[in-house]
Amino acid sequence: MQAPVVYPSKREGPLEPPAEFAVLRQGPPVWMVVPGRKPCWLVTRFEDARALLGDRRISSDDTRADYPQMAAVPPGLLSFLRMDDPRHGTIRRLLTPEFTVRRISALRTAIEDAADGLLDELAAGPRPVDLIAHYALPLPSLVICRLLGVPFEDHEFFQSRSAAIMSYDDPPEVGGRAMLELGDYLGRLIDAKTREPSDDMLGRVIAKAGADVSREDLVGIARLLIVAGHETTANMLGVSVLALLQHPDQLAALRADPTIIQNAVEELLRHQTIVQAAVARTATEDIDVGGVTIAAGDGVIVAVQSANRDETVAEDPDRLDLTRPPTRHLAFGHGAHQCLGQALARLELDIGLTRLFSRLPSLALAASHLPQARETAAVYGLHDLQVTW
């Protein structure tokens, strides 16, 4: 057997996935070293990744001793994201009516207003400015706080605690402390909403939860939605802006025909997949994947950011092409755990990009600015993006 690889994280540039993935995609899943644990499998090809994520013989349960956790988060704190059916289905179905295509579409005006409000402040302020701190992060933060019924005034607290579980260089204690603090806060909010029912997502979920859903379950749900609402769209929006600024021909195509925005968002999700080390599973039976056997009890990391640059998902996959026909990209995962909030993410990206480039048409990177990237985070993103106009 070949020597185990180290998880590729070094990038040539902020928009280029680690080059080693292209080499790894030439073959089947490989063994990978995980510090302090037994090695696990690394899946890099599109068909292997899709088949495995759709397979019922894998587990997402991070309380299993053989679960290959990479992010700095102790087991059992990420609710249904890290559960198996039927429990996963029970908890997820409390939320599915909240995230339907129709329900999310109805938020369009509210999200546009939120974007415009932030852009008013941005346009009135000094230049250059960090677009991550002043737009990409507060927009989804505002949206998820209002949707859940959580006070936006406390957003700095949520943002810092959400970010704390992302680094896979940090020990789990770091993320554990942040998750407990977030849980204490949300527990008090849930108690208040239990006493006085509110017409927001948390209020409705509390009202609907049956006897088999505990207060701890509710805290877990709220925490997952806060973390997912902060760490995904915010990073994707920041990376997307950089990608468009670095590909002026593509930005010009979008400006020439703004109706391609939905297609553009799909291509940005494929080309700049931000989920990089968060898709972890354990095989519950022996599973053949691309010619190797992943044995029962083996851990697997599915590198969706690599799978989305596979030639079987898109022709000339490294090229950003906003007019490309729809691809079956894995940016939202696949299988029973496919992203619950994907309609919201798509809408926020659509509005966030459209409003930004129409309000500030001359938007450009600040002179000589090199954005700092979060290379070793479970969800990739930029620390900062200095822009001017």
Add this chain to the structure above:
Amino acid sequence: MTHLTADREACRGAGQCTRLAPALFDQDDDTGLVVLLTDSPTEAQLPTARHAASFCPTGAITLSPP
């Protein structure tokens, strides 16, 4: 005639079908799960139906014959 089915037990409410083929699929307001608007797609709707089925993350949508 091609027959279209959607398995609500397998559905996890990701909404891909409703997004890609709103003339064929909807989501129940109370559960978020798939609702079939027709079980007999027209010849013209077949490509869209197949497209939506291929995107379903849990394989809940089937066409017979495929």
